Amino acid sequence: MAQMKFMCDAERCIECNGCVTACKNANDVEWGIQRRRVVTLNDGEADEMSISVACMHCDDAPCMAVCPTDCFYKTDDGIVLHDKDLCIGCGYCLYACPFGAPQFPQQNAFGERGKMDKCTFCAGGPAESKEEEYQKYGSNRIAEGKLPLCAEMCSTKALLAGDAQDVADIFRQRVVHRGHKDGAWSNNPQASADNLAYDAARKG
C-alpha cells in the first residue's frame, strides 16, 4: 500500500501561489477557506524562502488523536480524511495540528464554527453519492487515478505529491545533484557527509 505524502522543496518554491489557486479550483471550497497556504520566511531578504503548506497527512496525526467525535480516519493510502457528518466544530484539531490545516467556515460566539474543512489529498470523503462528496469535500482525483491538483500544477515542481517512497526518491536525486552537505535542510544533525541524500522528508 502506498503512503501518500506531500513534500515542498523549499529551494524551488517561488511563492507563485499556483498551488493555492489550483486547490481552490479543484475542490470548489467555501468562501474564506483556503486549504493550502504559502508561507514565506524573511520576505525580501537575501535568505528569503517559501514553502507551501496544507494537511501533511501525518502518520501519527494529532487531529485524529484529539478529536472528541473520532471523525477522522486514515485511508489505505495513508490519507487522513474526516467525516463532516460527525464533526461538531469544536476546534480541537486546529489546536493540535502542527500545520494549521483545519479551518472552519465560521468563528462565532458559543463555539459555533461550522464543519471543519481541510485538504483531503484530493481524495474526497465519506458520502452517499459523488455529488454529495464533491459538495462536502471537493474532488476525488485519487479515485480517478490522479494526484492532487496543487502538486500537479506546481510550475517549478517544488510541491511533490505521491507515495512517500517516490517523493523521497525524487528529492534524493535533487539533493545529490545539488550536493548539499546536509540534505538541503541546514544543520540537520542526522545528515552526514557519506549520506548526502539523507531523507529529510521522512526522518529529518
Added chain:
Amino acid sequence: MNLLTAQAPIRVPRSGKGLALGIWRFLVVALVLMLSLGFTQLAVAQAEPDREMRTAAPSISADQWRQVRSGETDANFRDSRFDSNYNLINSSGETWRQLRNRWVSPFGLIAIGGMIAVIALFYFIVGRKRLDEPRTGRKLFRWSLLMRSLHWTVATLFITLALTGLNLLFGKFVFRTLFGDAVWAWMISASKVLHNYLGPIFGVLLVVLLISLLKDNIPKKHDWVWFKKGGGLVGKGHVDAGFANGGEKAWYWLLASVGLIVVASGFVLDFPNYGQGRDTMQWANIIHAIGALGLTAVSIGHIYIGTLGTEGSIEGMTTGYVDETWAKEHHNLWYEEVKDQAMSEEEMAAQKTGSNSGGASATKPS
C-alpha cells in the same frame, strides 16, 4: 591568467621575423588557452557541490528553524491565507495534545473513578450517618425558596455540563462503538451545543450563588478544628459548626476559586469570535479540563453527603426546613442562634394559611 595571455596577439607584428614570432606566440597562446580550458572544466566538475553551495541562495539557517519552532514571526513573515495569524509550525499543538491525552484524560478518569470508589467503600463499610437522637418533629427554616431554586438550577446545570464535558473527553471510547455513528453523531453534537450554550448561564448563576452565600461561608476559627477532626470522623461526638460547616465552606471556596477559573477559561473557549489564538485556547482548554474534572470529582462527594450520606440533609434543600435534631447535631452553633424559632408542623401549616405563602413570609434567620 587566460585573459592576460590572450591579450598578446593584439600587438601588431612589424617584420617577417616579427610575423613568425607572432604566429608562434599565437600557437602557444592557443595551446595554453586550450589546456587551461580543459583544466578549468575539470576543476568545475570537481568543485560543483562547493560552488553551488557558495552561489545558491542561502538555505534557511538553524536559527530560522528555531524561530519557526518558537512561534515568533517577524515583519518579513508572509502567509498567503487570508486573515491568518499562524506561524509556519504550530509547535505547541503537540504539547497540548500530550498534556490532554496522556495526563488530563487518564488522571481525570482516575480522580472521578477514585472518588466514586472511595465513597462506595465508605458507604458499604461505615454506612449512612444517621441522627443520633430521635427527631423532635420541630422544624427550623434553613433555605429560602429563592436559594433553593438557585441551588437546584446551578446543580442541574453543573451535572449537565459535567456529563456533556465527560462525553466530549471520553465518549468516543464508549458510545461510538456501542451505539453506532448515527446515534453517536447526534449525541456528541448535542453534548457540544448544550455545553457551549449552558456554560455561560452556569457561569453567571454561579457568581450569583457565590455572592448570596458569601456571608455564611467566611472562614472561622472553629472551622479549623472541624478540619482537624475530619468533620467528626476523628474522635467521638460532633464538631462545632455554624450555618455552614468546614466542609461546606471548603466546597464554597473551591467553587469560588477553581469554579470561577473553570468559568473564565470556558468563556475563552466558547467565544472564538473575539479572535483569541490557538495557543491561548490550548491553555484555556487544559486549565478548563483540569479544573472541571477536579470539581466533578469533589461534587460527587458533595452530592453523596447531601443525599445518601447524611440523614436529614436533603430536606433542607427540598422543603427549606430541617429537623431540630439535625440542626443540633450538624450545625450546633447555628442551632444555638435560631433554636427559639423552631416550629412544629401544625404551627408551620397555620403560618402558611395565615400568610398564604410560606416562602415569602419566612425570612432566613442567619
